[in-house]
Amino acid sequence: MVIPQHVAIILDGNGRWAKSKGMPRNYGHSRGAKNLEVICEDAYNMGIKYLTVYLFSTENWKRSPEEVDSLMKLFRSYTKTCIKTAQKNNMRVRVIGDPTALAEDLQESLRRLVDTSKENTGLQFQIAINYGSRDEIVRAVRRLSRDCMDGKVRPEDIDEKLFSGYLDTWDVPDPDLLIRTSGEERLSNYLLWQLAYTEFYFTDVPWPAFTKDDLWKAIEKYNSRERRYGGVKEE
Numbered sequence: 355m356v357i358p359q360h361v362a363i364i365l366d367g368n369g370r371w372a373k374s375k376g377m378p379r380n381y382g383h384s385r386g387a388k389n390l391e392v393i394c395e396d397a398y399n400m401g402i403k404y405l406t407v408y409l410f411s412t413e414n415w416k417r418s419p420e421e422v423d424s425l426m427k428l429f430r431s432y433t434k435t436c437i438k439t440a441q442k443n444n445m446r447v448r449v450i451g452d453p454t455a456l457a458e459d460l461q462e463s464l465r466r467l468v469d470t471s472k473e474n475t476g477l478q479f480q481i482a483i484n485y486g487s488r489d490e491i492v493r494a495v496r497r498l499s500r501d502c503m504d505g506k507v508r509p510e511d512i513d514e515k516l517f518s519g520y521l522d523t524w525d526v527p528d529p530d531l532l533i534r535t536s537g538e539e540r541l542s543n544y545l546l547w548q549l550a551y552t553e554f555y556f557t558d559v560p561w562p563a564f565t566k567d568d569l570w571k572a573i574e575k576y577n578s579r580e581r582r583y584g585g586v587k588e589e
């Protein structure tokens with residue numbers, strides 16, 4: 355079995371899962387956060403090197419203030435727990451997205467998480483929080499334009515590789531496999547540039563119920579595909 359080096363996940367369906375159990379949406383979010391810890395360990399034990407998960411999109415601010423507020427509270431506690439689990443599991447954590455819209459204390463916890471885990475050599479874990487791919491590209495273009503104006507980059511030297519270096523994922527290889535849970539089959543503004551040649555896997559299983567076996571199913575399906583680039587089989 356070929357294990358994909360980098361798996362990206364759109365963890366969806368927390369709310370619907372909770373509703374199906376007669377519980378409030380927040381219950382789904384907190385069970386979803388717990389499941390993420392489990393799946394991180396499973397993924398690493400399976401041999402996955404990079405895992406990138408979508409926690410909060412730039413569009414998720416449109417949800418009710420109560421839901422946004424409870425998600426932010428959950429991220430606070432998740433970040434604190436993650437500082438400990440990252441040390442225990444030798445996991446390096448990165449944040450992608452624009453943290454500047456988050457509360458200062460949450461930004462500070464995220465910085466601590468990134469900083470305390472930066473030397474870890476186990477799972478390379480990216481959390482996308484206040485992430486939107488279009489926003490990421492716009493921020494990259496802004497920084498690149500500034501470098502051009504400062505004379506650090508010549509426009510004629512801009513190519514795909516140079517541009518990728520301005521994205522939040524600058525030192526992470528592109529995902530090999532994208533998984534979206536809970537039945538929706540869209541990207542919802544996730545990693546538009548990075549997913550250009552990624553294999554997609556959609557499952558009806560809602561995120562809080564997603565298990566190691568479901569991850570295996572996705573990897574098996576990935577293995578049954580023949581990856582091609584420009585119509586040419588992968589070497």
Ligand code: IPE
Pocket residue numbers: 365366367368369370371409410411414425536
């Ligand atoms: C995914 O679950 C978690 C976040 C987007 C924060 P949802 O909250 O989108 O759950 P559904 O899709 O409404 O069931």
Ligand code: IPE
Pocket residue numbers: 364365366367408409410411414538540542
């Ligand atoms: C995408 O899920 C964002 C995250 C998983 C964080 P949503 O549930 O917000 O996406 P849409 O709005 O249904 O596309």
Ligand code: MG
Pocket residue numbers: 366367368
């Ligand atoms: Mg959803």
